[in-house]
Every structure is written in structure tokens, then in C-alpha cells.
Amino acid sequence: MASSRDADKQRSFSKEAMGARLRAIRKEKGFTLKQLSQASGVALSTLSKAELGQTALSYEKFVAIALALDVDMSVLLQPDGEQPSNRLNGKVIKASMQDQHDYQTATYRHQFFFSEISGKVMTPIVATVFSRSVDEFSEYIRHPGQEFAYVLSGAIRLVFENGEEIRLKRDEAAYFDSSVGHVYLSTSKTPARVLAVCTDVPERGVDVGQRTPVAGRKKARSI
Structure with a gap:
């Protein structure tokens, strides 16, 4: 076993x-x-x-x-x-945390739910947030659409490129325009866990825009 x-x-x-x-x-x-x-x-x-x-x-x-x-x-x-299956076409699909593949970067550990389904208009992700400082990023994360973030455990600070920031603890949520550059930072003793749901991107071929470098970073770093 x-x-x-x-x-x-x-x-x-x-x-x-x-x-x-x-x-x-x-x-x-x-x-x-x-x-x-x-x-x-x-x-x-x-x-x-x-x-x-x-x-x-x-x-x-x-x-x-x-x-x-x-x-x-x-x-x-x-x-x-493997190839993702067809669109939902009226089906209802169940998933468990244990069945999801995870993909880890230096700052987050992602578990993308229902990645086997194509044509989704939302991308549900359970993220473990390791990052604690904006300096850990070479650029703010920004992508077309909207984003919902709900803290499952721990606490986070959401920092935006326009100077705004918001703090969230367990069972608190935020909803924002994800085309505005943003980063998730853990503020709890242990890495925070967040349910993030991103809406689908605009029609293919639409310019996703330029990424905004984080002030003070001299060396680029992939995230």
C-alpha cells in the first residue's frame, strides 16, 4: 500500500x-x-x-x-x-481535494480543480500562500477577468499595484478586478490557504496587457 x-x-x-x-x-x-x-x-x-x-x-x-x-x-x-474532456453539457461533476494535482511555484502551491474539463468560465483554485513580502515577486500578477478569494485557514494581505491593500482572516473574502496587479501574502504563523475563483479570460486574441514591475526589484524572478 x-x-x-x-x-x-x-x-x-x-x-x-x-x-x-x-x-x-x-x-x-x-x-x-x-x-x-x-x-x-x-x-x-x-x-x-x-x-x-x-x-x-x-x-x-x-x-x-x-x-x-x-x-x-x-x-x-x-x-x-491526457486531454481534458468535453464541456459540461448538462453534467454535474464532483471532486475531492485528495484527487487534485498540485503545481508549486516559489510563492504559491496551486491545486487547480476540474482541470480535466474544458470550456470553463471559472477557474477554481485552492492556493497555499508561502509568500510574506512583496519583494518575493518580480512583478504584480494581473490577468483579464475578476477574482474571488476566500480564506480557508490562516490570514492574508492582498496588495495591489495601485497602492490599495486588504487584510483577510479565516472565513473572510474579497472580490476584485484581477486586471489590476495583485499579490497574495500570508500574515499568519503558518502558510495561509485560500480558495480563489478566477473568471474566464476575454475572447482569444484580446491583449492581456503589460505586467507592472514591483517597485524596488532589481532582478527578475519567475513566480
């Missing part, structure tokens, strides 16, 4: 697996790395490192890459070359 540690490892979607998945889809779509960088706005060096499994991609970059490749973001989140 597999141990819980083995089970967690099996559910983890590694940077290497994501890189292989991204490279396969890019080639299938006929993009060079340079072309994908130009179309998505994601730095060529970041794309190259991501495909080599040397860096993790943030949600924002997932969105930008999916738009450029003209694919549903769920396609990028399928391990082992």
Missing part, C-alpha cells in the same frame, strides 16, 4: 512535466519559442526555462500562453499527455 507521501508525490504536477507538456503543445501549434514569446508577452527566457523544467509558471503566465496558443488553459494542466 502506498504511503501518504508517495500519494502526494503522485499527485504533484512537476515543473518537468509542465515543461514537456508546454513544449509538445507549442510544437503541435507550430510556434517557435520566439513566436510564442511575442504572441504571449511572456519573456523568451522564461518560456525556455519553463520548457526545460527549470522554473514554474504563475497563473497569469498560464493565461497568457493559453491565449497565444489558442487553447483552453485546462489543456496545459493535464499530466501525462
Whole structure:
């Protein structure tokens, strides 16, 4: 019988697996790395490192890459070359936390729910927030749409590029325009856990805009 540690490892979607998945889809779509960088706005060096499994991609970059490749973001989140199933088409689908693959960056651990379903207008994510300072980010996270955040445990500080910020503790929530740059910071003793629901992006081909660098950061860092 597999141990819980083995089970967690099996559910983890590694940077290497994501890189292989991204490279396969890019080639299938006929993009060079340079072309994908130009179309998505994601730095060529970041794309190259991501495909080599040397860096993790943030949600924002997932969105930008999916738009450029003209694919549903769920396609990028399928391990082992699996394909997401069709749209809901009247179905009701149940999921448990234990069944979700997780994808970890330096600042967050993401568990993307229902990534096997294509055509969603919402992306539900349970995120464990490790970051505690804005200095841990090279840029604010921003993507088209709206975002709902509900604190499951711990406490967070949501910091926005326009100078606003909001503090949330367990069972408190926020709803905001996710095109405004933002970062989640944990303010509790242990990493906070947050349910975040992001709405679908606009029609494919719409410019997702320029990312805003975090003031004071001299060295870029993928998140």
C-alpha cells in the first residue's frame, strides 16, 4: 500500500512535466519559442526555462500562453499527455481535494480543480500562500477577468499595484478586478490557504496587457 507521501508525490504536477507538456503543445501549434514569446508577452527566457523544467509558471503566465496558443488553459494542466474532456453539457461533476494535482511555484502551491474539463468560465483554485513580502515577486500578477478569494485557514494581505491593500482572516473574502496587479501574502504563523475563483479570460486574441514591475526589484524572478 502506498504511503501518504508517495500519494502526494503522485499527485504533484512537476515543473518537468509542465515543461514537456508546454513544449509538445507549442510544437503541435507550430510556434517557435520566439513566436510564442511575442504572441504571449511572456519573456523568451522564461518560456525556455519553463520548457526545460527549470522554473514554474504563475497563473497569469498560464493565461497568457493559453491565449497565444489558442487553447483552453485546462489543456496545459493535464499530466501525462491526457486531454481534458468535453464541456459540461448538462453534467454535474464532483471532486475531492485528495484527487487534485498540485503545481508549486516559489510563492504559491496551486491545486487547480476540474482541470480535466474544458470550456470553463471559472477557474477554481485552492492556493497555499508561502509568500510574506512583496519583494518575493518580480512583478504584480494581473490577468483579464475578476477574482474571488476566500480564506480557508490562516490570514492574508492582498496588495495591489495601485497602492490599495486588504487584510483577510479565516472565513473572510474579497472580490476584485484581477486586471489590476495583485499579490497574495500570508500574515499568519503558518502558510495561509485560500480558495480563489478566477473568471474566464476575454475572447482569444484580446491583449492581456503589460505586467507592472514591483517597485524596488532589481532582478527578475519567475513566480
